[in-house]
Amino acid sequence: MADPMRIRAVARDGVVNVRVLMSHEMETGQRKDASGKLVPAHFIRNVTATHQGKTVLTALWGPAVAKNPYLEFEFKGGQKGEKIIVTWEDNKGDKRSDEGVIN
Amino acid sequence: MNHSRRKAIQSGGGLIAMLLAAGVISPGEALAQSDPFTMKTLAEAMRAVGGPNQTVSDAIIIKAPAIAENGAVVPVGVESKLPGTELIALFVEKNPQPLVGSFGIPSGTVGNVSTRVKMGQTSDVYALVKADGRFYVAKKEIKITLGGCGG
Numbered sequence: 509m510a511d512p513m514r515i516r517a518v519a520r521d522g523v524v525n526v527r528v529l530m531s532h533e534m535e536t537g538q539r540k541d542a543s544g545k546l547v548p549a550h551f552i553r554n555v556t557a558t559h560q561g562k563t564v565l566t567a568l569w570g571p572a573v574a575k576n577p578y579l580e581f582e583f584k585g586g587q588k589g590e591k592i593i594v595t596w597e598d599n600k601g602d603k604r605s606d607e608g609v610i611n
Numbered sequence: 612m613n614h615s616r617r618k619a620i621q622s623g624g625g626l627i628a629m630l631l632a633a634g635v636i637s638p639g640e641a642l643a644q645s646d647p648f649t650m651k652t653l654a655e656a657m658r659a660v661g662g663p664n665q666t667v668s669d670a671i672i673i674k675a676p677a678i679a680e681n682g683a684v685v686p687v688g689v690e691s692k693l694p695g696t697e698l699i700a701l702f703v704e705k706n707p708q709p710l711v712g713s714f715g716i717p718s719g720t721v722g723n724v725s726t727r728v729k730m731g732q733t734s735d736v737y738a739l740v741k742a743d744g745r746f747y748v749a750k751k752e753i754k755i756t757l758g759g760c761g762g
Contacts, residue, residue, distance in 0.1 A: 523721065534729075536729070538707060562717070562719075563715075563717055564717060564719065564720050565714060565715065565716070565717070565720055565724070566714070566715035566717075567712055567713070567714045567715070567724075568712060568713045568714075568715075569711070569712035570648040570708060570710055570711060570712055571708070571729075572703060572706050572708065572710075572711040572712070572728055572729045572730075573711060573712055573726060573727070573728060573729070574683060574684045574685070574726075574727035574728055574729050575683065575684070575729075577726065577727065578686075578725070578726055578727045579724070579725070579726050580688070580724065580725035580726070581714070581720065581721070581723065581724045581725075582720070582721040582723050583719055583720040583721060584719050584720070584721065585719055
């Protein structure tokens with residue numbers, strides 16, 4: 509299981525700004541290791557963020573998203589103290605879900 | 612070109628041709644199976660995500676540095692001021708696979724996302740936005756002084 513995500517969510521003027529830092533290698537599948545063998549691709553494919561049971565963002569990624577991916581987005585209608593749940597799944601089927609509280 | 616790579620390409624193409632000839636898969640199926648992330652050119656990837664017609668729009672703002680020192684981590688944000696924005700997709704023209712990723716924007720979510728991408732070399736970056744069922748596009752060049760594919 510990968511390391512936990514860091515999720516920051518701040519509500520201002522009715523808009524919640526969410527910043528997520530995930531911990532993932534994001535291997536492209538084009539790089540070679542020291543012995544010249546291709547390192548197999550390993551990257552996050554799907555990201556979903558939900559707030560109070562409603563999906564507020566989905567993302568579909570390829571291997572060109574940088575290592576330890578950063579994601580920032582904004583949505584309307586969140587209140588202080590409410591939770592945001594972010595889930596990702598990579599191309600090997602690994603999953604991770606974490607939650608953050610809106611400040 | 613690297614010899615083993617050429618061989619792999621030949622055999623890969625050969626396999627598809629063989630399956631087509633044997634009637635195992637129809638050309639339509641072969642097309643449907645290819646996902647936009649595997650497309651090798653910008654035009655193909657864009658067509659796979661956003662259809663053949665896209666309007667250039669200045670209501671899409673790509674927030675990124677003009678010059679990035681490290682191609683492995685290039686901060687790129689896309690802000691769409693188009694009403695009814697439902698999808699934002701990001702492409703780097705000169706990457707081996709131009710499509711970086713796409714973001715689904717449900718109603719209530721602002722058309723404003725940021726992430727960090729890898730870029731192999733200086734390239735135009737395109738943002739494709741679907742708003743109200745139509746596709747719009749904007750681009751910006753980002754210069755890279757150090758490539759991002761070496762890891």
